[in-house]
Amino acid sequence: MKTGDGFRFFLINDKKNRVSELFFAKSWVYSFGVASTMVIMGLGAFLFSSLSSAQYDLKVQSLKSHNKELVRVMEDMKVRLDDAEVKLTGLVGQDEALRVYANLPSIDEDVRAGGTGGVVNDFVQSYNELMPVTDLNINSLEGNLAGLGREITLQLNSYEQIYSKLSQDVNRLRKTPSIPPVNRGYLTSSFGVRSDPFTRKRRMHHGQDFGVLTGTPVYATADAVVKSRNGKTGYGKTVILNHGYGIKTIYAHLSRYNVKPGDVVERGDLIAYSGNTGRSTGPHLHYEVRVNNVPVNPRHYFLTDKIEL
Numbered sequence: 001m002k003t004g005d006g007f008r009f010f011l012i013n014d015k016k017n018r019v020s021e022l023f024f025a026k027s028w029v030y031s032f033g034v035a036s037t038m039v040i041m042g043l044g045a046f047l048f049s050s051l052s053s054a055q056y057d058l059k060v061q062s063l064k065s066h067n068k069e070l071v072r073v074m075e076d077m078k079v080r081l082d083d084a085e086v087k088l089t090g091l092v093g094q095d096e097a098l099r100v101y102a103n104l105p106s107i108d109e110d111v112r113a114g115g116t117g118g119v120v121n122d123f124v125q126s127y128n129e130l131m132p133v134t135d136l137n138i139n140s141l142e143g144n145l146a147g148l149g150r151e152i153t154l155q156l157n158s159y160e161q162i163y164s165k166l167s168q169d170v171n172r173l174r175k176t177p178s179i180p181p182v183n184r185g186y187l188t189s190s191f192g193v194r195s196d197p198f199t200r201k202r203r204m205h206h207g208q209d210f211g212v213l214t215g216t217p218v219y220a221t222a223d224a225v226v227k228s229r230n231g232k233t234g235y236g237k238t239v240i241l242n243h244g245y246g247i248k249t250i251y252a253h254l255s256r257y258n259v260k261p262g263d264v265v266e267r268g269d270l271i272a273y274s275g276n277t278g279r280s281t282g283p284h285l286h287y288e289v290r291v292n293n294v295p296v297n298p299r300h301y302f303l304t305d306k307i308e309l
Helices: 026-101 109-113 138-167 170-174
Strands: 006-013 018-025 186-189 192-195 202-205 208-211 217-219 224-230 237-244 247-257 270-274 285-291 294-296
Touching (some): 138 170, 224 247, 237 270
Antiparallel strands (some): 006 018, 186 208, 192 202, 208 285, 217 270, 224 237, 237 247, 247 270, 247 285
8 A cells, every 4th residue: 555655664572472653754754854864953053052052152252361460450551651750850850950050041841742752653543442430541551652752852951952962161160159058948039029928029039048046057159259348338247259150149147257258169069057137037148140140049059949947
């Protein structure tokens, strides 16, 4: 009897002397095969997806770990960069003082500004998308570092110019004021407009006042000849040194002298003792630097920014 296309199987049981027949239609076999294939493929896809997800998670964890290390390195770099900028600021101040000694003009502010900021390169890219959440900005750090490099180059060039000039003018350097006139006390009043301690009106203060006890040693700030000493003005007892090159220094409100007119002194020589003579509200030393008889800020003639001496 015709039963259609299919697969016929015979199962023989020798003990029972029985033959069993199994018939599977071809269409059912095909359907079962297709279903089985789809199940296997689905299971394979599931297993592949699971393995890929696990690998992705491991990769993410690895990147997070590396990014944390990168942030640590950047934080350390920022601390060092900030420290370098502070030190460079100090060098700029010393550069200004050295340029006074070398009789060189100050570096123009626009030139100094050109040493910082600006575009890092022609192909600036944003790296911050690769960074974890942080207050740091890698592009900003890169820009600061590039600006600092340019500023350092500018400063090195300036020092080379200063060195070249000073090496040719050692004699003038010896006669240029470069140290504080006392080695103790405090700077109590700076060069510039201030309230007059007697009239309370605003007026120009042409020097610096150092708060020191009466009898504190006062030193010549550079090689010079003692021009004069007197005690008949509001400055009280005063010593004036002539350093040549149009430079004079004045030491006022002294208690007593250690030099006389015509004496030759060197930088660091004892010339007098501080006091409270003349128009003074208390013991202190008034110190002036004059160039061609024009008062200038003595701070420009110090190689140190120390206020406490």
